[in-house]
Amino acid sequence: MSQPLRDIESSPSPGTNFMVLVALMVLLAITIGLSFIDLDRYLPGRGWSTIAALTIAAAKAALVLAYFMHLKYGNRLSILFAAAGFTWLAILGVYLLAEVAIG
């Protein structure tokens, strides 16, 4: 049994879990609040409201993945497989949207 696999036994404390929930709720309130404001009126370019909403969603997802799903605590193999899923999705999304945006 190789050593790195041992750390799968650890997990976040109840206090940490609760702080993650508080952070998720704060981010939810922020993203709802921001959805009432058209950020493009205050910033150059366009699409800022979409970028803000998706950035906040990504932050919430990172918290869930790292703490609730134990990726911060688990073994590296789980991180690799999770990353594989998101990487393939990124390849699909980036190439397709680049094609659409350029035309």
Add this chain to the structure above:
Amino acid sequence: MTTDMPLELAQAPDRPAEQFEDHVQQRVASTLGMWVFLANEILFFGTLFVGFYVLRQFWTADFVEGAKELKWWIGGINTAVLLISSYVMAMAVHAAHEGQNRKIFHRLLITAALGILFLLFKAGEYGIDYHEHLIPAWNYTRAIPDGGTRGEHVELFIVIYFITTALHALHVLIGVILLLVLAIPASRGRFTPKYHNFVDGVGLYWHFVDLVWIFLYPTLYLLRHG
């Protein structure tokens, strides 16, 4: 008593399954298997998201109009419900690591109850959608009941809304069933600090369902500006 459920759920063995060296190796294999499944699920839902954003690029104004048709506050309440349920599930897994079966049992039931609450809100929202003539292939109309006309491609947005939220609701329903099934061995004190892979696995699945909604909510409800 042991005949009414699979052997591995009915008893907490002192020894790992024979193909594993020890409990840790068995848990690593179990967790990894779950992640392989979740990587598939990422792509399953991911293609729908990418499709949405590609179409939104073409018909941004109609998709903004579509987002305004939805009830952001119902989606918001449901987001809070799922986030809290994820927290309770994380605490159930925490209790499982310590082998506290009573706490596992209670927390699984609370998580399942929150999942059912989510489904009830979702069903109520579909009911409102029906009254507003928003259900494609059933009663969708371009004429808005209160007056005015919906944009040409608003229906496309609504179609994606129903496909994604219904598929997500199906995942929530499967999760609720898994949680309730898992509560049976917990109520009989089957889990030990060494043996709780089922709780971990269902926990990962439940958090993933939460993860999908974390992206679905802003994508469908909150993109109300170009």
